[in-house]
Amino acid sequence: MPAEAALAAAFERIAGTRMAGLALNNPALRVECVGFRALDECHRIGVLIAPWTINLVLLGDRFSRELHLPSDARRSWGFPSGSYDFMGGEEAECGAYQFCSLFSPAFEFPDQGSAVAAAHEIMGQLFVETADCAAERVEAARVAGRSPMQLPINRRAFLQGMLGARKS
Numbered sequence: 001m002p003a004e005a006a007l008a009a010a011f012e013r014i015a016g017t018r019m020a021g022l023a024l025n026n027p028a029l030r031v032e033c034v035g036f037r038a039l040d041e042c043h044r045i046g047v048l049i050a051p052w053t054i055n056l057v058l059l060g061d062r063f064s065r066e067l068h069l070p071s072d073a074r075r076s077w078g079f080p081s082g083s084y085d086f087m088g089g090e091e092a093e094c095g096a097y098q099f100c101s102l103f104s105p106a107f108e109f110p111d112q113g114s115a116v117a118a119a120h121e122i123m124g125q126l127f128v129e130t131a132d133c134a135a136e137r138v139e140a141a142r143v144a145g146r147s148p149m150q151l152p153i154n155r156r157a158f159l160q161g162m163l164g165a166r167k168s
Contacts, residue, residue, distance in 0.1 A: 003044055003059040003094065004033040010091035011050050024105040025051040033057075034116055035123035042066070045126070047119035048099070054106050054115060055099040056122065058086060068096040080129040 011031045019025060029051045036046030036059070044059045058077065060067045069075055069088025075098060076083045086098035102122065109115040 004036045004046065006094035007048060007057065007059060007091075007097065008033050010093035011048060013093070014091075015051060019050075019052055022052065026106050026109060027051065028111045029106055029109060029115055030112060032112070032116065034119035037123070045123075047102070047122055049106070049112070049115045049119060052105055053101060054103040054109075054119065055101055056084065056086075056126070057100075058098040059094065060096070065096055067098050069098060079126050081126050 008031055015025075015031055029049055031051075032049045034047045034049060036044050039045045039058065042060055042064075046057060046059075048055045048057045058067065067088065068090060069086075071088070074085045074087055076085050077098075077100075084100045086100045088096065088098050090096045103109075106115065109118065
């Protein structure tokens with residue numbers, strides 16, 4: 001079973017059991033994996049939509065413990081748009097994974113189509129360096145006396161700008 005299908009199966013089980021009937025569920029949403037793509041030779045990244053949350057999710061080999069994180073730990077992953085902190089999760093169907101909460105709860109979305117459209121937009125923007133991020137890199141490089149390509153990208157809440165611009 002592909003990693004995304006295993007993740008969807010896990011969250012469908014969760015939706016039907018421990019999350020069933022909770023007030024933080026958006027009844028217009030259902031579990032769906034959107035926009036997953038290879039991050040490197042070992043990992044896949046995409047967006048998981050569930051009635052109670054929308055998360056950026058990093059998957060690996062189901063049998064690998066590489067993505068396992070203790071419940072109180074965070075790991076930062078760098079992307080062209082910035083660095084984002086991920087927490088760990090693990091389910092029988094998909095093994096260990098890491099997630100970055102984007103919307104929780106997800107009441108901003110009136111229907112599944114709008115959540116899927118936002119997920120595609122998020123995945124498109126994740127790999128695009130923002131103007132603010134690029135400007136910060138150039139300034140940090142100038143101050144440090146280095147090339148902008150030698151410095152790590154700073155954390156950016158790219159979703160706020162991207163989705164804020166979309167709503168205006």
